[in-house]
Amino acid sequence: MSTVLLEARMATVAAAVEVELAALLPAAEGAQARLNEAMRYAALGGGKRLRPFLVAATAELFGITGAAPIRVGAAVELIHAYSLVHDDLPAMDDAALRRGRPSCHRAFDEATAILAGDALQALAFEVLARDDYGADPGQRCRLVRKLAEASGALGMCGGQMIDLLAERQELTVAEITTLQRLKTGAIIGFSCEAGAVLGRAGSAETEALRGYAHDLGLAFQIKDDLLDLEGDSAVTGKDSGRDSEVGKATFVRRLGVAGARAKLEELRRSALGRLDIFGDSARVLGQLFAFVIDRRS
C-alpha cells in the first residue's frame, strides 16, 4: 500500500470518528451550555486521529469493521482531548495555543477548562460502557478497565507527573523510556490492544500487538523530539540539542541526533518483526510505522 492510500484510509477513519464525536458530545444547550461548548471545542476538529486509526487497523486484522472500532476510537480521542486540555492549563504547561487555536482555558476560562476535561473523561467511559455499538458486556468491561488503566496513575497521569518532576532533575535514558511509556505509550498501547479485545484475539496475537504498540509509541516520541529540534533550529538558528531543550527530558538530548535516528531504525525493525504473526494483513500497520517516523510535522 502506498503512503497516499494509507493517508486516505487515515482520513476516512478520522472523518468517521469526527461524526461519532459530534453525536456523542452533549449539544451546546441548557444552563450548562458553556461547559458543553468547551467540550466540543476541545474534542472536535482535531489532529490526525492516529489513535482511532490504530484501533481500526488492529480490529481489522481480526475482520472487525463498522461501529465498534469507531466508537472505541472516539472514546480514546475523548481521553486524549481531556489530557491536552489539562496539560495546557497554567499550572501545567501553560500553553496559549493548541493546534493553531487558543487552548481551551484561553478560549473559555480556567475553571471551564478544568470542568470540560473532567467531563470529557467521564464521557469516554460512558460511551465505552453503552450497549449500542455491537460489543458484548464482557468486551465493554475489558475496554473500560484497560482504558482507565492506560490513562490513570500507572499510565498517562503517572507519566505526566514524572514529566513535571523531571523539570527539576536529569533523567537517564531508562527513566525517559519509563516516562514516555506511561505518558504517551500507554494510550497507544490501549489503542492497539482494543483491536485485539474487539477481535477476541488469542494471547500470542495480543502480545504481538502490545509489542508493536510499545515500539510505535517510543518511535513516535523520538520522532517528536527530532521534529522539535529541527523546528527550534529553524527558528533560533541554534543547532545544539542541549541548548534548545534545557529542562526537558528528551531522547535526543540523551542520545544525540545520530543516536536517536539509529534508535528509530532499531524500533522499526523490531516493530515489523512483531507483525510477522499476522502475515500480509498487517501491511497497513507496517506502513503506519513508516508514516510516523517519516512525518514532517
Place this chain on the structure above:
Amino acid sequence: MSTVLLEARMATVAAAVEVELAALLPAAEGAQARLNEAMRYAALGGGKRLRPFLVAATAELFGITGAAPIRVGAAVELIHAYSLVHDDLPAMDDAALRRGRPSCHRAFDEATAILAGDALQALAFEVLARDDYGADPGQRCRLVRKLAEASGALGMCGGQMIDLLAERQELTVAEITTLQRLKTGAIIGFSCEAGAVLGRAGSAETEALRGYAHDLGLAFQIKDDLLDLEGDSAVTGKDSGRDSEVGKATFVRRLGVAGARAKLEELRRSALGRLDIFGDSARVLGQLFAFVIDRRS
C-alpha cells in the same frame, strides 16, 4: 432503629470502604510516587461516607451484602474525592482547607492536584469495571455508564458549571433546584440506584429509589444551606441570610429560613412515601433521611 444504631452501621460501612480504598489506591511508590501520595491524601480518611452507605443500604433491600456494595461505594467515593480536589483549586472555589486539613493543592501543588483528581476519576471506573467483586459484566457496564452519566456534563460537572455561572446572576428556586439536582443530586441518585442494579430490582422499585434519592439530595443541600447560615451567624453576629450569602445561590436565600424548614418537612414526607413499596425493610433509609436533616454539621 435508633439513631445510635444507624450511626454504628454508617461507621461500619465507612470503615469497610476505607479498607477497600486503601487497597485500591496505588501505593506511594515508583517514579510518580508524589501523584499516588496526593491521591491517597485526597481519598482516605474522609468524611461520613454517606454515599457508600446509600449503596449498602439500598443493596441490602434486595438481600445484597458483602464485597459488591463496598466496591461500588469505594468507586463513588473516588469520584467524590476527585470532585472536591478540583472544586478546591484556585481557579474554582480556591479553598485552603478541606475537612480541617490543607486542601490537596495546598498540601502538594496545583499541577499535582489536577493530576490527582484526573487519576482518581480514572480509578473509579477501573475498579467498577473489574471482575473481582461479584457483579456480572452486564451489571458492571450499567454501573460504569450510570456513574459516568451522574458525574459528567449532564450531572455533577454540569451542576458545577451552573454554580460558577450563578455567581454572576440571580437564580430562581427552579434554577437552584436544577443546579443542585445536577451538582450533588446526581451522585446521590447513582448511589441509591446502584443498590437497585446490584439487586436486579424491577422498575417500580428502581423508580421508588430514584424518587427517594431526589428528595434526599435536595434535603441534604437545603440542610447544608441552613447549617452554613447558622455557622455564619455564630461567627459574624449577623442574622440576615441575605447579607451572609451574597453571590451564592442557596435555597435559604430564596425561601427564607422558615420556608426552607417547611420544604425540608415536605421532602421528608415525600421520601418516606417513596419507601412504602419496601415495607419495613426500608426503615434504615427513613432513619437516614432524619439523620441528614437533623444533623448539626
